Amino acid sequence: MSGVFTKSMARNVFYGGSVFFFLLFLGLTFDTVRALPKRDMRHNITPLVAEGKKVWETRNCIGCHTLLGEGAYFAPELGNVVARYGEEGVKAFITSRPAEGIPGRRSMPQFNLTERELEAITAFLKHVGTIDTAKWPPNIQG
Amino acid sequence: MSRSHSSSSAAALPLPAALQGDIAVWIFLLAELLAFGVFFLAYAFARARNPALFDAAQAGLDRQSGLINTLLLVSSSALVAHAVAVVRRGGSDAARRAAGALLGAIACALGFIVVKGSEYAAHFAAGMELSSSTFSMFYLCLTGFHFFHVVLGLAVLAVLWRQTVAGVYRLGDVNGLESGAAYWHMVDLVWLVLFPLVYLMH
Amino acid sequence: MQYASQAVAKPYFVAAIGLFVGQIIFGLIMGLQYVIGDFLFPAIPFNVARMVHTNLLIVWLLFGFMGAAYYLVPEESETELWSPKLAIVLFWVFLAAGVLTVIGYLAVPYATLAKLTGNDLLETMGREFLEQPLPTKLGIVVVALAFLFNITMTVLKGRKTVISSVLLLGLWGLAIFFLFAFYNPVNVVLDKMFWWYVVHLWVEGVWELILGAMLAFVLIKITGVDREVIEKWLYVIITLTLVTGLLGTGHHYFWIGTPEYWQWIGSVFSALEPIPFFALTVFAFNMVNRRRREHPNKAATLWALGTGVMSFLGAGVWGFLHTLAPVNYYTHGSQITAAHGHMAFYGAYVMVNLTMISYAMPLLRGRQANSEKSQVLEMWSFWLMTVSMVFITLFLTAAGILQIWLQRIASDPQPFMVVQDQVALFYWMREWSGVIFLAGLLAYLASFFVGGKPAEARAS
Numbered sequence: 130m131s132g133v134f135t136k137s138m139a140r141n142v143f144y145g146g147s148v149f150f151f152l153l154f155l156g157l158t159f160d161t162v163r164a165l166p167k168r169d170m171r172h173n174i175t176p177l178v179a180e181g182k183k184v185w186e187t188r189n190c191i192g193c194h195t196l197l198g199e200g201a202y203f204a205p206e207l208g209n210v211v212a213r214y215g216e217e218g219v220k221a222f223i224t225s226r227p228a229e230g231i232p233g234r235r236s237m238p239q240f241n242l243t244e245r246e247l248e249a250i251t252a253f254l255k256h257v258g259t260i261d262t263a264k265w266p267p268n269i270q271g
Numbered sequence: 272m273s274r275s276h277s278s279s280s281a282a283a284l285p286l287p288a289a290l291q292g293d294i295a296v297w298i299f300l301l302a303e304l305l306a307f308g309v310f311f312l313a314y315a316f317a318r319a320r321n322p323a324l325f326d327a328a329q330a331g332l333d334r335q336s337g338l339i340n341t342l343l344l345v346s347s348s349a350l351v352a353h354a355v356a357v358v359r360r361g362g363s364d365a366a367r368r369a370a371g372a373l374l375g376a377i378a379c380a381l382g383f384i385v386v387k388g389s390e391y392a393a394h395f396a397a398g399m400e401l402s403s404s405t406f407s408m409f410y411l412c413l414t415g416f417h418f419f420h421v422v423l424g425l426a427v428l429a430v431l432w433r434q435t436v437a438g439v440y441r442l443g444d445v446n447g448l449e450s451g452a453a454y455w456h457m458v459d460l461v462w463l464v465l466f467p468l469v470y471l472m473h
Numbered sequence: 474m475q476y477a478s479q480a481v482a483k484p485y486f487v488a489a490i491g492l493f494v495g496q497i498i499f500g501l502i503m504g505l506q507y508v509i510g511d512f513l514f515p516a517i518p519f520n521v522a523r524m525v526h527t528n529l530l531i532v533w534l535l536f537g538f539m540g541a542a543y544y545l546v547p548e549e550s551e552t553e554l555w556s557p558k559l560a561i562v563l564f565w566v567f568l569a570a571g572v573l574t575v576i577g578y579l580a581v582p583y584a585t586l587a588k589l590t591g592n593d594l595l596e597t598m599g600r601e602f603l604e605q606p607l608p609t610k611l612g613i614v615v616v617a618l619a620f621l622f623n624i625t626m627t628v629l630k631g632r633k634t635v636i637s638s639v640l641l642l643g644l645w646g647l648a649i650f651f652l653f654a655f656y657n658p659v660n661v662v663l664d665k666m667f668w669w670y671v672v673h674l675w676v677e678g679v680w681e682l683i684l685g686a687m688l689a690f691v692l693i694k695i696t697g698v699d700r701e702v703i704e705k706w707l708y709v710i711i712t713l714t715l716v717t718g719l720l721g722t723g724h725h726y727f728w729i730g731t732p733e734y735w736q737w738i739g740s741v742f743s744a745l746e747p748i749p750f751f752a753l754t755v756f757a758f759n760m761v762n763r764r765r766r767e768h769p770n771k772a773a774t775l776w777a778l779g780t781g782v783m784s785f786l787g788a789g790v791w792g793f794l795h796t797l798a799p800v801n802y803y804t805h806g807s808q809i810t811a812a813h814g815h816m817a818f819y820g821a822y823v824m825v826n827l828t829m830i831s832y833a834m835p836l837l838r839g840r841q842a843n844s845e846k847s848q849v850l851e852m853w854s855f856w857l858m859t860v861s862m863v864f865i866t867l868f869l870t871a872a873g874i875l876q877i878w879l880q881r882i883a884s885d886p887q888p889f890m891v892v893q894d895q896v897a898l899f900y901w902m903r904e905w906s907g908v909i910f911l912a913g914l915l916a917y918l919a920s921f922f923v924g925g926k927p928a929e930a931r932a933s
Contacts, residue, residue, distance in 0.1 A: 147712065150720060189598075237518075240895070270881070306745060
């Protein structure tokens with residue numbers, strides 16, 4: 130091919146290419162949203178689980194922890210924490226955090242959660258642990 | 272792809288224009304080929320890990336349709352190449368003849384879309400989805416991605432036809448036509464790899 | 474400065490730098506908390522320091538983008554800004570909102586902040602980078618829309634160039650995708666899926682358009698290369714960006730509950746995402762090599778070239794290292810992610826903003842370029858910040874590799890906290906690198922106050 134690749138050709142390729150891939154992305158998003166119910170265990174999202182998500186968000190747990198690998202890297206992955214410590218273990222850990230922290234160690238705040246909030250956050254984390262994440266994380270340590 | 276100038280048979284190649292246009296076109300086409308190439312590699316890798324699944328699923332593909340589509344695309348490319356050659360040679364009826372060839376190419380492209388579309392209709396009716404199996408994922412992604420390129424190519428061919436009829440490509444100013452033709456040839460080339468890889472090889 | 478209304482950019486740039494300093498201070502606090510775990514606990518727990526650090530980053534980058542837009546759009550459009558007054562009003566609104574938000578994070582527990590600011594009405598708080606209270610989020614939308622209105626009206630009444638059009642497209646995209654911050658479904662998978670519409674489609678999507686436009690503008694001014702050439706390259710780069718980045722979103726859909734075909738699609742397309750950054754680097758060096766003038770602002774030229782290189786390394790190369798699904802399976806949510814994130818953000822968005830400020834501030838202050846002494850100090854700050862960032866990234870990468878080995882690959886995987894103790898050395902080295910980074914930033918600040926005769930274009 131001879132001649133010059135002009136600016137207007139580049140512009141046309143930009144329009145064509147962007148629209149093309151945007152439509153593809155849209156199509157794949159539709160397919161994904163359609164396919165999600167088989168993987169996200171949404172039928173198990175009880176009001177308690179929903180409350181638990183609110184506890185998760187209003188205490189900004191993601192500011193220290195990861196959930197399904199996303200978040201902060203200061204504290205452990207919590208997507209599989211119920212499998213790791215059990216429901217009672219999780220509740221016990223949260224309630225036992227010293228308000229002044231542990232000298233020299235990374236410290237978790239004492240949130241003074243109510244019994245209901247503890248049940249909720251545990252139910253939430255337990256639910257997240259059932260989502261089909263293509264076998265991630267590699268092991269129980271997260 | 273020859274860089275010789277259209278109007279003369281001189282041996283000297285033109286110096287690259289200061290705007291380095293060709294590099295940009297190559298970046299695009301290379302990026303396209305790279306994307307498809309990586310997909311092909313991924314397909315080969317996935318197939319090597321599960322030959323039984325892939326062979327069985329491949330048997331469910333309609334080779335006749337695939338063959339027809341191959342012939343349609345190759346003919347289409349030939350017609351486009353013919354149109355470019357006609358315009359380069361020039362002459363009083365060059366535009367008319369080139370436009371005719373381009374119309375033929377467009378008809379072939381439409382044929383491909385119809386044939387592939389009916390193949391997809393049959394697959395979806397039988398319940399095939401992206402998530403059905405690794406093969407279905409690759410099959411739908413690879414052929415679907417290519418299909419989108421054909422649809423885009425159809426739009427490109429339509430624009431080329433319009434411009435040719437309007438007499439835009441003459442007096443050596445064939446860069447737009449040649450670029451559009453290069454894109455279409457790339458789409459054809461990808462199919463020529465895809466068809467044997469997905470439909471035939473086992 | 475060709476148009477009087479370009480002057481509104483100055484407060485935006487000043488605020489940007491000020492918030493940048495705040496961001497780094499909190500970064501150093503976090504870095505220290507990594508190794509002295511209860512540093513400032515319980516007054517400033519890690520997550521609070523983190524939300525201040527990340528939110529300050531985003532807000533200062535936005536101030537930078539807005540300042541850049543107010544500077545370059547009048548010049549590109551060859552007309553005064555539609556409403557300089559509106560720009561100043563929005564400046565104070567945005568600054569106040571930002572400062573109040575940060576004070577809110579620091580002053581009260583997050584759950585209290587949520588109650589006080591109406592989170593119960595519409596629950597949008599508590600997600601990474603989107604920790605802002607509802608009023609702040611709404612304020613951001615209002616400020617963004619008013620800003621876009623101002624800039625768009627300016628372009629519409631003047632000359633429309635590729636640079637201003639691409640910038641507008643990027644900025645409008647930024648605003649539109651931010652709306653997804655208000656969509657927070659109970660379903661965790663849907664939540665995460667659409668959260669990435671804000672984050673990925675920002676930094677690996679429309680923000681790259683903004684970056685490209687800003688860099689193209691500065692390169693035209695500094696090198697004098699023909700606009701046709703630069704604008705054509707800009708189209709090429711943004712095409713490559715969207716073509717790879719849209720489906721590249723899939724590299725965030727590997728392990729969050731979405732279908733497994735994303736492992737293939739996301740891997741293939743995100744593997745190609747370094748290409749636009751590579752093109753950007755080649756473009757920047759090419760233009761500078763083919764320059765038709767010797768612009769006296771050497772510092773801005775250095776920042777422009779550095780942006781290409783560091784964004785390619787940080788976003789492109791480090792991104793590539795962990796983007797393929799089989800690799801990402803082990804690196805997901807590790808210090809590798811942090812390493813990539815820091816160098817990518819610095820190389821692409823911090824540096825392009827500093828490039829723009831480096832170019833525009835002298836002009837806003839009445840000269841083509843700062844004095845030789847000032848530029849030398851600025852260039853020192855470039856090297857200090859850039860090299861220390863490389864070291865931060867290298868140390869975090871080392872920490873990440875060791876973390877992944879001990880926690881996810883070794884035959885006897887160890888718990889998270891046990892592993893963190895074992896990589897502590899790398900965190901200390903990261904922190905020291907961070908101190909050097911701050912030194913570089915302070916040198917940068919100082920360069921604004923170094924006087925002397927402004928450098929002039931040499932007659933060549």
